[in-house]
Amino acid sequence: MNLADLLTKKQAVILERWFQWFLETYPAETARFMREEKNRFANPVGSSVYQGIEGLCQELLQGMELDRVYPLLDPIVRIRAVQDFPPSRAVAFIFALKKVIFEELESEIRGGQISVEELLELESRIDNLALLSFDIYTQCREKVSQIRVEEIKRRSERLLQRANLVVDPSE
Amino acid sequence: MASLPKPDELAGINYNPPRTGWRDTPVEFRRGTYCYGAKPKNLEAVGLPNPRDWSPEDQDWKLPENWKEIILEGLRERLGRFRSLQIFMDACVRCGACADKCHFFIGSGDPRNMPVLRAELLRSVYRRDFTTAGKIFGKLAGARDLTEEVLKEWYYYFFQCTECRRCSVFCPFGIDTAEITILARELLNLVGCNIDWIAAPVANCYRTGNHLGIQPHAFKDMIDFCTEDIEKVTGVKVEPTFNRKGAEVLFITPSGDVFADPGTYTLMGYLMLFHEIGLDYTFSTYASDGGNFGLFTSHEMMKRLNAKMYAEAGRLGVKWILGGECGHMWRVIHQYMGTMNGPADFLEEPVSPITGTRFEHARSTKMIHIAEFTADLIRHNKVKLDPGRNNHLKVTFHDPRNTSRAMGLFEEPRYVLRSVCNHFREMPENTIREQTFCCGSGAGLNTDEYLEMRLRGGFPRANAVRYVHEKYGVNTVACVCAIDRAVLPTLMDYWVPGVGVAGLHELVGNALVMQGENDRTTDLRGNPLHGREEGEDV
Ligand code: SF4
Numbered sequence: 001m002n003l004a005d006l007l008t009k010k011q012a013v014i015l016e017r018w019f020q021w022f023l024e025t026y027p028a029e030t031a032r033f034m035r036e037e038k039n040r041f042a043n044p045v046g047s048s049v050y051q052g053i054e055g056l057c058q059e060l061l062q063g064m065e066l067d068r069v070y071p072l073l074d075p076i077v078r079i080r081a082v083q084d085f086p087p088s089r090a091v092a093f094i095f096a097l098k099k100v101i102f103e104e105l106e107s108e109i110r111g112g113q114i115s116v117e118e119l120l121e122l123e124s125r126i127d128n129l130a131l132l133s134f135d136i137y138t139q140c141r142e143k144v145s146q147i148r149v150e151e152i153k154r155r156s157e158r159l160l161q162r163a164n165l166v167v168d169p170s171e
Numbered sequence: 172m173a174s175l176p177k178p179d180e181l182a183g184i185n186y187n188p189p190r191t192g193w194r195d196t197p198v199e200f201r202r203g204t205y206c207y208g209a210k211p212k213n214l215e216a217v218g219l220p221n222p223r224d225w226s227p228e229d230q231d232w233k234l235p236e237n238w239k240e241i242i243l244e245g246l247r248e249r250l251g252r253f254r255s256l257q258i259f260m261d262a263c264v265r266c267g268a269c270a271d272k273c274h275f276f277i278g279s280g281d282p283r284n285m286p287v288l289r290a291e292l293l294r295s296v297y298r299r300d301f302t303t304a305g306k307i308f309g310k311l312a313g314a315r316d317l318t319e320e321v322l323k324e325w326y327y328y329f330f331q332c333t334e335c336r337r338c339s340v341f342c343p344f345g346i347d348t349a350e351i352t353i354l355a356r357e358l359l360n361l362v363g364c365n366i367d368w369i370a371a372p373v374a375n376c377y378r379t380g381n382h383l384g385i386q387p388h389a390f391k392d393m394i395d396f397c398t399e400d401i402e403k404v405t406g407v408k409v410e411p412t413f414n415r416k417g418a419e420v421l422f423i424t425p426s427g428d429v430f431a432d433p434g435t436y437t438l439m440g441y442l443m444l445f446h447e448i449g450l451d452y453t454f455s456t457y458a459s460d461g462g463n464f465g466l467f468t469s470h471e472m473m474k475r476l477n478a479k480m481y482a483e484a485g486r487l488g489v490k491w492i493l494g495g496e497c498g499h500m501w502r503v504i505h506q507y508m509g510t511m512n513g514p515a516d517f518l519e520e521p522v523s524p525i526t527g528t529r530f531e532h533a534r535s536t537k538m539i540h541i542a543e544f545t546a547d548l549i550r551h552n553k554v555k556l557d558p559g560r561n562n563h564l565k566v567t568f569h570d571p572r573n574t575s576r577a578m579g580l581f582e583e584p585r586y587v588l589r590s591v592c593n594h595f596r597e598m599p600e601n602t603i604r605e606q607t608f609c610c611g612s613g614a615g616l617n618t619d620e621y622l623e624m625r626l627r628g629g630f631p632r633a634n635a636v637r638y639v640h641e642k643y644g645v646n647t648v649a650c651v652c653a654i655d656r657a658v659l660p661t662l663m664d665y666w667v668p669g670v671g672v673a674g675l676h677e678l679v680g681n682a683l684v685m686q687g688e689n690d691r692t693t694d695l696r697g698n699p700l701h702g703r704e705e706g707e708d709v
């Protein structure tokens with residue numbers, strides 16, 4: 001069996017363990033809620049994350065097209081970027097996927113059933129995901145600074161206009 | 172060589188919640204997750220205790236020496252005064268029904284944001300000092316000593332509750348954590364631990380009648396400025412009056428509508444509507460803000476700041492008061508004003524001079540919400556509307572926490588929206604009406620230094636908007652609250668880019684056909700009107 005077949009066979013377990021890893025970055029009560037509450041509006045973090053990583057697991061087998069991967073990754077990183085995590089922990093979930101897969105396939109890897117080329121290819125796909133999530137994380141943090149400034153501007157824009165402190169050269 | 176964290180450690184794979192449990196884990200004040208402490212000048216302005224320079228990040232909060240007695244005495248007094256507090260302290264059976272209903276818990280994942288645990292912050296101290304079991308068994312009975320660490324935790328978590336009451340909707344005993352927060356903030360205020368974003372508007376309101384401290388001439392000036400904008404868009408000159416004695420109606424709106432975008436477009440809508448129906452109304456340049464951050468400080472402060480409404484109504488000799496689109500102002504008006512500063516027997520039960528409708532529900536307060544007023548006008552065909560002028564907007568409606576759970580205002584704004592827009596879509600059921608998710612920035616937390624926490628708390632709301640945005644192409648969230656108008660644009664920019672925010676009466680203003688108006692080419696924001704074809708429902 002090649003790597004793709006093995007991954008397909010184990011997809012459900014991998015997804016489950018990856019999600020579990022993710023939940024464990026939160027306190028136990030929170031993790032329980034995020035796992036058990038199935039309504040996506042009552043539990044937006046849990047359901048966004050699950051949806052995202054479910055899609056990413058599929059993509060792992062399907063070539064990881066950027067325009068398909070981005071919308072899966074963005075919602076997860078966007079949430080993590082404003083929660084109480086340092087950057088390393090915010091995007092660490094990507095690396096956890098490696099760990100999960102290698103543990104699941106340990107005997108096959110040790111038994112030489114998977115070629116080195118295939119393994120390297122898998123690794124580099126996951127690494128690409130990690131790089132992409134750094135990009136998204138940075139964009140999110142920049143966005144936070146930007147919207148903070150814009151909100152302050154909106155608050156007093158009218159007063160400045162009235163005091164003729166804002167000049168529109170086109171008028 | 173310095174030891175680097177091992178990959179697993181870095182990745183958080185061994186992450187576990189703090190082993191000590193919430194009772195013994197002190198809070199950490201990190202930038203972005205707390206609001207700045209009240210500046211001394213703002214406490215002094217209204218005579219609040221313990222004015223000093225301080226920051227929540229400081230080790231020493233410079234509390235008065237007998238701070239503990241002050242708080243415990245304050246709690247004792249309030250247990251006597253507010254029967255609800257006593258019941259809320261005793262009645263919780265820890266069933267957990269409220270636990271996962273708070274937007275701050277849902278968005279942050281911090282279990283201490285579960286309403287039951289938020290209330291427990293106060294309850295554990297109550298048990299220690301006010302119940303026999305707690306006095307004897309201490310920790311075993313869930314009791315805690317009041318220490319500085321506990322006080323800091325109060326500050327952190329009671330200023331991380333928007334007093335939105337969503338949790339109370341799900342509690343079988345009707346325990347209202349919002350009210351617990353209100354009283355806990357009162358206690359914090361006794362030792363000078365308010366946040367500046369609340370203390371400053373309170374001080375300003377006390378002196379000048381509005382949050383920004385704008386003086387009467389500037390207030391009038393800003394509204395005149397707005398009439399110029401109206402003339403640019405419509406060709407019609409509207410002429411509001413100020414402090415005019417003998418007007419039939421006094422109009423009071425949050426100052427955000429006057430000074431801040433996009434609230435200003437909502438103000439344009441009000442002015443246009445009043446002009447068109449020929450309403451005999453006036454502004455007061457003293458009751459120049461409907462907002463009342465006293466509600467987030469103490470009952471006394473709320474009363475003091477609210478008093479200007481009846482005082483100005485009396486001075487000007489109006490018959491009744493019409494209120495603009497605001498959230499928390501309506502909790503104060505609807506739940507407290509009539510008895511707190513009333514009865515206002517010198518006013519009359521509000522009657523619409525245009526339709527003759529008698530607003531009996533406002534018999535006590537003598538004040539009605541503009542959504543009620545406008546819905547009634549539309550119902551009686553008293554205004555001409557062209558909803559096609561809003562065809563570029565695909566609209567959903569956000570119920571503010573206060574107008575929904577403190578007032579029950581659900582149908583009127585929706586009725587108005589359906590009349591002025593062709594494209595309207597509801598968000599999912601468990602995120603609207605009584606169950607609405609708060610914007611995450613209310614109750615005085617809409618300050619920029621707190622943005623990160625606000626983004627967490629606002630995520631459940633934004634997530635529901637994202638759904639209707641993706642599914643139906645919704646591009647506008649309409650609301651009837653000034654704080655929403657100020658904060659939702661920020662929230663949308665982060666979570667659902669491409670979705671804007673508008674007040675209900677901005678959309679009314681767009682659709683309103685005025686006598687003598689130009690052929691309108693833009694909406695109130697100056698955006699070109701296109702796509703004016705008959706709208707099918709999105
Ligand atoms: S009132 Fe609102 S913010 Fe406060 S605990 Fe309840 S749900 Fe949370």
Ligand code: SF4
Pocket residue numbers: 262263264265266267268269270286287341342343344345346
């Ligand atoms: S729902 Fe009511 S009784 Fe149950 S834990 Fe919450 S506050 Fe206590």
